[in-house]
Amino acid sequence: MKTTRNEKAKLSLVLSRVLAYGFIVFLCFLCLFCFILLVLMASKSNSQLQGAFSLRWGGNFLTNLKNAWNDASINIPRGMVNSFIVAMTSAVITTYFSALTAYGVHVYNFKGKNFVFTFIMAIMVIPSQVSAVGFIQLAYKFGLTNKLWLLIVPGIAAPVVFFYMKQYLESVLPLDMVEAARMDGSNEFRIFNEIVLPIMKPAVAVQMIFSFVSSWNNFFMPALLLTKEQYKTVPIMIAQLRSADYSKFDMGKVFMFILLAILPVMIVYMFLSRFIIKGVTSGSVKG
Amino acid sequence: MSEVTLKNVKKIYPFTEARKDQKTDAHRIAHLQITDEGVIAVQEFSLDIADKEFIVLVGPSGCGKSTTLRMIAGLEEISSGELYIDGEYMNDVAPKDRDIAMVFQSYALYPHMTVYDNMAYSLKIKRTPKKEIDRKVREAAEILDITQYLQRKPKALSGGQRQRVAIGRAIVRDPKVLLMDEPLSNLDAKLRNQMRAELIKLRKRINTTFIYVTHDQTEAMTLGDRIVVMKDGFIQQIGTPQEVYDHPSNLFVSGFIGTPQMNYFDARLEKEGGNYVVKVKDYKVVLDDEKQARLAAKGVEPCDVTLGVRPDNMVLGEGGIKGRVEVSELMGPSCHLHLDIDGKDAIAIVPTEGKAKDYTNMDVSLTFTGSVCHLFSKEDEHNLEF
Amino acid sequence: MKKAIKHRKSVSYTKWAYIFIAPFFISYTVFTLVPQFLTIYNSFFENYRNGLQQIGPNFVGLQNYVQLLTPDKTGTVDFLKYFGNAMAMWIVGAVPQFIIALLLAVLFTSARLNLKGQGIAKTIIYMPNLIMASAFSMLIFALFSNVGPINKLLVASGVIDQAFDFLSFKIPVRTIIAFMNFIMWFGNTTIVLMAGIMGIDQSLFESANMDGANAIHVFFDITLPLLMPILTYAMITSLIGGIQMFDVPQVITNGKGTPNMTSQTVIMMLNNYLSTSKNYGMAGALSVMLFIITGILSFLVFRTLSKQYKK
Known part of the structure; x- marks a missing residue:
């Protein structure tokens, strides 16, 4: 009797495992399919793409890359540089000031401390689009369109990043440490820069990546603010591809543009995926 | 070369400043005096600390x-009162300018720096030349064997x-005063005993004034030149360990210092032929000359008292206080008897010989x-000898 | 021996707290709060461009709001229609997103199954979340366009005779957009929910097992109730994301909400007001409506969060 029950249980476990693996593999395939297709399509010449569908490697990858890179109407290298400038400085500014704000609220006792924390938590999920009208109007009024810094500086106030940093500080920074640094003779600013910031390195790194990615991918605001070709960022250029008459376009080149647009983030992700995934949750909601 | 003087120092935590940190947990302030201004954490604290003295502040949490x-x-800000270091008024001076160092309970070591950098940090901030930093850090490391x-x-x-590093970080600066906040409480019992001995050795090698906080009366007794017993924000007694042990100023101190705890009996103080005697039921003891003199000097009248006797002063013998042994613990050289005396618990330590x-x-x-015999007033629990 | 010792007013660091939080609040005021008030202010004015002619700004009271909520000749209120579009596309994507994420989270955390290769699986399913939405949309568009590879494949395999224009029919367009949202977000939700499940005291699961509960029981009696706060948080933020839906339909339909405005969202409407007609009045009124809706939802998020936070 005993053996059959045991075997039954074993069989059911194996069966559930097989089902679970099957399900997971299917979802992974779903996620990868489009992007595998993208790489394949980016390797084909326009005539190959006009012809019959095939999953074979086209062999025109480098040609497409060269054509896309040197395209006259879509200046993708310029776009990538612009995007990189905005994304990188945003990442630095957002994380630094969020950490600073979180530290200010975490360590000091001051009037309005609770209000500050409650306020930031309350505005955390209000989308930026709802104040876009005033923002755009002011930008036009003061002649600040086509200024990349206007996309960067608002990042000083990033409630979500603040919240993440605050939670992180609570778990890693004992107040004793701050007081020890005071006894060591450090001033408050130096304590933050030399003691606290290094301790927060993991959180800072994670948030820098997230800020970089969201800034790199940001479309709505830049599209409204950046009208001159030399200031456009990558997402605007990609959207321009769509409004162009694509039937006349070299489709191999189009796929290559798309590939170039997502490539930097993918490269970062390939190296840091585990770290990034860990960072998705540790700040948001405690379990 | 540093004397520290505190004059009538007081600390009030105002109600408006809702403090989240552990220092004033609700349950911890439960016994403290609460006024309109806030919770009084410390009051009437006056103390003169001599140069190179080792002072221990001890008391329950x-x-x-x-x-x-x-x-x-x-x-922490001093709410009122005065603090002098080497005769200089210091109330509002920033910690970094007071020339004092502190060892924290949690050690508060900077996790991203090496031991060397941890110890060098305060010197670096003071822009001490690199060579000197190196010399001082190595010297301190040598002393602490790290x-x-x-x-x-x-x-x-x-x-x-880590404990040693925390101490090392404090001593590299040659501080005038070295503050230690329960530095041994995070160690296990064996290590704590070991570190306690190390601290005594260390103290001989460093010329500085020590102020040491602990809740452990053994640490207080073994480390301090003088100990300050505190309760509910008030100083209960200041004295050498021996003084505090032999002449506790009140019931609280007598119970807090010494382990196992002192035994207490309801007793009556009477005068017989000009001599003070203390009676517990039928058992009568004539006080010794020193106590006679002290009580006489104070003009103490016969009254009901709480009598305290330390367990190691209880002797098995005829005609004394009767009790029943509930548990007998053999400790090696002695035996701890847990007694039931008229429904009250008491402990006696008897030699096994x-x-x-x-x-x-x-x-x-x-x-x-x-x-x-220690005699405490039934009214306000003070030692009748004082 | 004697050196100058600085005496300060007090041993208090309040000043530093204000210095440290000041940049945040200055930036928030300048770039969000002031624009927010200006947005509300705008909503009471007629202010737009008609060709080269600038109309307004003239104070018109609540007229912009009235116009926003007045049905046109065909009896539809554009704002409500677009809002409905976004919600319809959101829900079609969000239902599988949450069901699959829950299922995956349970599978990944199951001690009994003890699945291998979780790291790589999580890496893959989270990846679409980081992809530039506009680029992903352009890719999907290129793949599904009537000269694209999907049509080529379908024609070649004989499923259809001639190229099918996916993007000119309501159901395919909406399904594609919903599916993209699903692909982009289910990995993120899975990871959030996994963290939630792992935050639950493991002994609860063990004790439930000892009590004779099977996997289904454990899920509905232990996992789901204890996961509720996080699930609520994830759902509301997802809903707010749904209201904000822009990049994907904008690029897929080239900002036109084809066919027949059935994939037009409110933010696309806002974008049109801002970019082409410069109709700050209507854009303002629209923003205020969105602000109210997201404000209410934010309050719900805030409540779940502060409950979590107090624990």
């Missing part, structure tokens, strides 16, 4: 000892080693001499 230390450090760990990060050290004997469930009689 929430007694204000850490707050006092933090006020000396400059980490030279081989200098390039490690705190994470890679054991509790005892080489012959182990199980006293369990025996009825015994206990005596003591007139020199070991």
